[in-house]
Each structure stands twice: as C-alpha cells, then as structure tokens.
Amino acid sequence: MDKIRTVSDTRRAFYQYHTRPINSIYRQVVQELMVEMHLLSVHADFKQDPIYSVGVCQSFDQFMTGYQPEEDKNSIFNALCKAVEANPDDYRYQSATFLNFIEGKSAEDLINWLLNPVSENGLDENIVNSLKSVVERENFKYSRLFGIGFYTIINQLNPDLAKDEEKLAKLIAPYAEKLQLPVEKLKKDVDLYRSNLDKINQMLTVIAETIEASKKKRINMEKTEQKEEIN
Template structure:
C-alpha cells in the first residue's frame, strides 16, 4: 500500500518546485492554500472538478494581488499544484474556459448548464469533467469549490451575488442536486468577501507606507 502523503511531504514538494523565499506578508496565504489543497487531495471522497480548479485559481489571484516580485507568482502557483501531483496548466486552462463561458451566459443559463452540462462552445472536456462531479453521489464540498462557484456567477452578473435572497433562490437547484451544506457555503463566501476587503485595505496601507518612505528618502537627498 502506498504511504499516504503528509502535509510535510507536500510542503517539501512545493519548495522543490519553488525554491525562492516567499514574501513574509503573503506566506500565510500560500501555506493555508497549500494545506487546504493537500487535505482535499488525500481525502478518499474528493475528486477535483473544473469549478474547484476555478476556486483555486481565483483564490490565488485575489489573495496574491500586489505580490512582489510579480515574476515569482507564476512559479508559486505552479509549485502549489505540483506539490500535490496536479497539473497547473489544467487548472488554468479549464478555469479560463469556464470564466469566458460565464461572461456569455445569464446567471440562470449558467445554473441550467451546471445542472445539465452540454458540449456547446468548445466545452467538451469541461462538460465531461463536470458531469462526473455532478453525478458523484459522494460529491465532496470544499471552500475552494464555493469560491469557484461564486466567481462564475459573479462573472455572469455581479449584481446577483450582492442580493442574498436572489442568490440563494438561484443556486438552490444546484445545491440540492449536489447536497451542498448551505450554511457552510454561505459562511465560506462571507469569509471570502471579508478577506478580499482586508487584502484591499492592506494594499492601500502598503502603498501609503511606500509613498511616505519614498518622500523621506527624497527629503534626505535634497
């Protein structure tokens, strides 16, 4: 029997693929995402799907906003995926296809497609992959799936995700189909939005601090 991969194994794998130090402000973001992806990957009931891929990509993009050096972000993302034996290109390609698809559909059309995925608009591989998740009686909910799902609907119509009542009514057929924990989903999305706001505020503070530091240096020179 193969030895179950541990969190330490995954971290070691990560740093084999990305050996540069991670900016201290963002280290916690990277490690929390790494651990979350690891725990899902070793769960016997978990099967990654395109919406989960999107959740990973969106989480990384949003929470690594402002990271420097910018050139390291690609290496960090690839290392996250490779640390659990996944292909980062598949994550990105399927996420991009889904987001592009969402921009062309109304929220209701999007839910209809998620309930009955078709091969329209070059979505063959996405549809088959999602169909497997949709028909899985042991579908494993995750926070990253919730973020991917939210991101799709936000891309379709940013206003629908701001109205809790309409949003809950819209997604009910899919949450029923997948037997999603509604309270957990709501809590996860509330926390996601709250953390995005904190990141935005942090970036403003950082920008102000850097500007103040720059002025002080100029004053010394002059």
C-alpha cells in the same frame, strides 16, 4: 497499500519546486492554500473539476495581488499544484476556458446548464464530462475552494444578484439540492473570502502609502543635503 502523503510531504515538495523564500506578508496565504489543497488531494471523494479550478486560481490571484517580486508568483502557483501532484496548466486551462464559456450567459441559464452539462460552442469535452461527474457523483466532496469558484462564476455573470443573499439562495437551490451542497457553509465561506479580500486590499493600501511616504521622505532628505552642500 500506497502510503498517503502527509502535509509535511507536500510542504517539502513545494519548496523543492519553489526554492526562493516567500514574502513574509503572503506566507500565511500560501501555507493555508497549500494545506487546503493537500487535504482535498488525499480525500477519497475529491476530484478536481472546473469550478474548483476557478476557485483555486481566483483565490491565488486575488490573495497574491501586489506580491513582489512579481515574477515569483507563477513559480509559487506552479509549486502549489505540483506539490499536491496536480498539473498547474490544467488548473489555469480549466479556469480560463470555463470562465470564457459562461461569458454572455444569464445566471439562470448557467444553473440550468450545470444541472445537465452538454457540449456547446466548442467547449472542451473533458470540461463537460468533469462537470457531469459533479452532478452524477454520489459522494460529492464540497470544499471552500469550490464555493469560491461557484461564487466567482455567479459574480461574473450578475454581480448584483451575487450580493443578494435571498435571490442567490433561490437561484442556486436546484444545483445545491442536486449536489447536497451545505448552503450555510457555502455562505460562510464566501463571506469569509470577501472579508479576507477586503483585509488584503486594506493592507496593500497601507503598504502603498508607506512606500510613497518613504519615497517622499528620501527625496526631501536628498534635497536638504544638496542645499547644505551648496551653502
């Protein structure tokens, strides 16, 4: 029997792929995403699908907004995926391809399509088959990242509907029933996601204001020093 990878194994692998230190402000975000992806990757009922891929990419991109140095972000994302023995290009491809595919659809049409995915508009057959397996699987493994991906998709198509709990619940009811989605859990996951995004945005605003104030202070000090030299 193959030994099941531990969180420690995944963490070690991550730092082999990404050797630079993680900016302290974002360290917890990276650690939590790493652990979540790890626990799913070793779960017997889990399989990567395009909606989950949207959730992973969206979570990473949103929570890593403003990361410095900017060029490290891609390395960190790649390391997260490789550490759980996944291909980062697959995540990016599935996410981007599916989001492009749904563009122009109504939320209602999308839900109907998800219940019976068929190839259209040249959509990659692998993506179609992956989404078919989601609805056909007996033991679908729901995850917070799947919930975020699902919310992202609906929000892209109809932001107003995504904010209306009653209409959203009615819309997704057939899909939720088919997958036996824990609707209350999904709602809590989405609410927490939006709340954390607000906190990140507030933090970035404070950081930007602090940096700007520091620049102004430095400029004023330099002007004062120049005047003193002249006098």
